[in-house]
Amino acid sequence: MHPFIHIYILLPCIISSFFNSQATDTKPQTPNSLVLGLSHVSSLYTPSMTPLNSTNYDFLDIIEPVTAYTDGYLLSLNLGTPPQVFQVYLDTGSDLTWVPCGTTSYQCMECGNDHSSSKPSPMFLPSQSSSNMMDLCGSRFCVDVHSSDNRFDPCAAAGCDIPAFTGGLCPRPCPPFSYTYGGGALVLGSLARDSVTLHGSMHGIDPLSPVEFPGFSFGCVGSSIREPIGIAGFGKGKLSLPSQLGFLGKGFSHCFLGFRFARNPNVTSPLVMGDLALPAATDGGFVFTPMLSSVTYPNFYYIGVEGVSLLGDDSSAAAAAMVAAPPSLSSVDPRGNGGVLVDTGTTYTHLPDPFYASLLSSLGAAAPYERSRDLEARTGFDRCFRVPCARAPCPAEEDRLPAIALHLGGGARLTLPKLSSYYPVTAVRDSVVVKCLLFQRMDDGASGGPGAVLGSFQMQNVEVVYDLVAGRVGFLPRDCALRA
Template sequence: MHPFIHIYIILLCIISSFFNSQATDTKPQTQSSLVLGLSHVRSLYTPSMTLLNSTKYDFLDIVEPVTAYTDGYLLSLNLGTPPQVFQVYLDTGSDLTWVPCGTSSYQCMECGDQHSSSKPTPMFLPSQSSSNTWDLCGSRFCVDVHSSDNRFDPCAAVGCAIPAFTSGLCPRPCPPFSYTYGGGALVLGSLARDSVTLHGSIHGIDPLSPVEFPGFSFGCVGSSIREPIGIAGFGKGTLSLPSQLGFLGKGFSHCFLGFRFARNPNFTSPLVMGDLALSSATDDGGFIFTPMLKSVTYPNFYYIGLEGVSFGADGGSASTMAAAPPSLSGVDSQGNGGVLVDTGTTYTHLPDPFYASLLASLAAVVPYGRSRDMEARTGFDLCFRVPCTRAPCAAEDDELPPISLHLAGGGRLTLPKLSSYYPVTAVRDSVVVKCLLFQRMDDDGGDAGGGGASGPGAVLGSFQMQNVEVVYDLVAGRVGFLPRDCAVRA
């Protein structure tokens, strides 16, 4: 979920023991996380993408509902025949799609309160799907998940000659894998193939109806660290969901509901893949566009450039903008710098000393007193005691300044105030405490899995994308932003 994926070859016996171990249940609560009180094998599979590449899907758009959770956004996956339904995190910062899976209970270590429920974690049961099989050792997905440039490739370890699996002719199932994320998160599992059913429309005009995509490759995960419920990878790599379904030649969009709707399944907003995602994202439609930067080192992820940050209702001017360090406006030849657009990271992370200077500037212009005790309790760096006689305390009624991101190419994205500051207490003595929900970029990349010595210079997280429609225009190579009430579009 956090972007930089390092694939480790682990002895098969060790992986197998993890994969079959016992367990219980959903996403980690770190000290800096804030609880906002919201919401097989039947036959060897011969890889074939014929159906997915057929003209039947040339004009297909996919529209899926997305719901808010306590620290991210969830997408429903319908896997298998008949379909088994799973709620997974929508993550643009990774490629692998996986679900808890297997014949024994799912084990998740360091998963905090969300995994302490007595209710068992839903698990995909391969034996209950007539269309399920394990992915093969020589498939491009197996090669991708196993870092094939290692001379001790596990496909060779299970008795498959290198020429056989590189040519796609190895008849053995793909060996178990280890897939890691930033912040020390890890999943262990095996690659499976099965049908995934989504909701599609031809030209975005016909009514939505189920569309089955056969042969979808995903992780059947039996145990994990800090990753409790599953992930839909939306990066640009071979394994990602839009890549496998053929939508990386077009693009996709999402409009995240406000976190006040978290854990409320009655409110959803759309994830759109295909031409429909791009049709409304025009220069005269109010969208703010910025170029999609390229990283030779990390080509599977979505980068944009940041030129500065300003405070105030007018969004600031060039003279009042705090200039970002040059490393945030582009990605160098070693893959360092830029801003990663990562829906799998909750809060936006900015590097020091730029972040520290922004905190000082913001504290100087806000006319409210600090709540030091709440800063200590939540881990957020700026919390203010804001006057409020009665809930709800509307954001437009306070004097906290809007925050604007000045993007490469000249666009200015003014974030909705609730995407920057959030009330972390109830009204008490006519005061509510609101905290700035940005965080410091760790030297080692922290939650974002990069930064410091390598990787992105900053990360744009999902909290700052709430009530902003975001379009990933892979045709024109750009990312577009449009602040709007995503609940209205739901």
């Protein structure tokens, strides 16, 4: 989910209303790495564990338990001294990390029934942290969150006089900010600094211990629209979590669990940052595509897509005729528009017309099943099929829906796992289950920005490596539950 780029983002309530979730991989250790788990599990921190100061250690692996949620993937953040624990979305399409925060209840408008329970959102309490402080108006993070062309603007807004802010002597806090996401979501808050505690070991050999990163800048958010629980920004800007912790010189990787594990706190998968993420990319099976850059949106991760093809029952067979993508998907133009944004904060992949319409037409011809138009109307998905199934679970490998292959820049081809393309939106009834294509139509792109978006649903059970050293993105389909 990226700020200032507006695309369609399907509301979480569609999944929660129609998905019947059926809750039914470690890496070699190297120095200079951070491993976070994407999960709902409770913090690994206990009072008996002595925090390590991250600034004193050069050879550090950090290992933290991420799980599937109903509309994305969560990781645990431990903020403050002593740590207060928060579950936040992992979002490669934005930079700011923020949590609900303050002394009054968190206000979230248009957050949907899925997040509206009798239990209020946990709030970070700055007064309960001995290491908390307000970020100052002259800090690089304050300038970044205000998206100012003039680095003196935040201090001018804070009421400092010219000699104070030009001399770097203004002691006033960073003014309150608003941070806007695609789809009309936004958050309002102030910028704070505090310790963030992750978990790891020296050289990946020593037992796990808390690792404290002091002075982490994050949003203390009191109200929002459509953002209920908090976000960890993983973009390439100054504010992002990997940027502040010093890992953008290497890269990171994640392996998202299948959505059938949504809300299951007992199954986790790894998010890896640093050296540890990159050697895995040398494993056989990875396909790599160049990472594109945008002068307008330089903080995000772009790749090129040349087209899409549908595969038959044997996904290793030669692809059918490729549906060619428009040039706007294979490259970024001089104005910074086009390309495909890799965005874990957007649930589904969005493709533009007429390319998307051509894919739907090809799918209709290739799928040997009757369409379920009533479920299409109820869910908002564009293609739903009545698939024979004697009893649940209905294995994807036993149906005849075609696998979808993305033809990427540089000649790479990524064949998506079927469960990353189609999902059963009903229970089995009369030996039939309805499965829907979980792609969406992109807006008309009149306002510029990416030509398409690769969402988190299509990245489930695919290990994704963001290799910032070589300037490429790697993909490897695998069972991410086995990498827990």
